[in-house]
Amino acid sequence: MAEEIYAARSGSGHSGRLLGEFRRTVLLVPLSEGDGGGLMSGWQGGVRWIYAFTDEEALARFVVARGAGAGAGAREWEYLSILGARLVDAVIPTVEGPTGVAVDVADEDGSMLFPPVVGIVPDACAVDAGPDRAEAV
Template identity: 75%
Template structure:
């Protein structure tokens, strides 16, 4: 099953979280590029977590662009594996980071938070890193 199907199954209470993460890691996602200084991938910070936006196809990205009122603009994006986002991009962030997939789709979005099993353990917020407080 493809990622959108796994998202639907999990949201319906019928999915397997491990299969969902596997499909996420194998999926080629479209990550919009940020404008302005520094460029990079478009993201937002919510609740102390940096969320990278990613979309399963151009239609999902277009819905996001429309929701932001920028439908008349052309948006550049990077095609990237979900695994590359969490294994290579997340470790480059100063602080916790995850991936928000298809955020403009009310019933088709899914968040992949910075927890063990999704991001590398060294960057997971739910792993004891042995830091003294």
Template identity: 80%
Template sequence: MGLAEEITAMRGGSGHSGRLLGEFRRAVLLVPLPDGAEGGLMSGRQGGVRWIYAFTDEAALARFAQVRGAAHREWEFLAILGARLLDEVIPETEDPTGVAVDVADEDGSMLFPPVVGIVPDASAVDAA
């Protein structure tokens, strides 16, 4: 089962958090790059957390572009393993950072917050 299917199972009540995280870590995710000179990865802020936008496929990224009213332009993105996002990218950020997957899909989105068990302990907001 792939990440999108695990998200569907979790949201439907038949998923397992360990399988979901495992699929996330193994998945190649598409992370859009900001338009312009700001650099980095496209993200948003909510509740004191920076959320990196990541997508399971180009169709999910296209739905995100459509919702943002920017489907007319070409979107540059980075293809990156979920494990690399969690283990290498997030520890380099200054603020609490999680990953928001397929955020334009009302029934298919999932948040991976900056907590112990998901991100490295040094980046987790709930680490002792």
């Protein structure tokens, strides 16, 4: 997945390959501590972004960037391992409002956003789906 993200960010990638790799990749999604163990997410631009990571090292960089790393107040971060396809096809439809996936958000040169648009999330959840498209689901 990291190679496809790098290729896409450098302009030499192909969006179809990137999306295919995303769907086939097992992602680590941290669980929120405060809301009964739901998936950790953040809000930006009117979209809920579910945080997902390609490996434990990427998740650890996120923990450190949030200031919740090593030290006396450190906690163990629980996470869900889930295929990218299952995350967008089964989980996102259960979330209220526009929802996308933010992969490896603590990696400035290795992060990638998968927004809630047609071709990434189910059409019924896509912000750019027209009324005809949504009814076809």
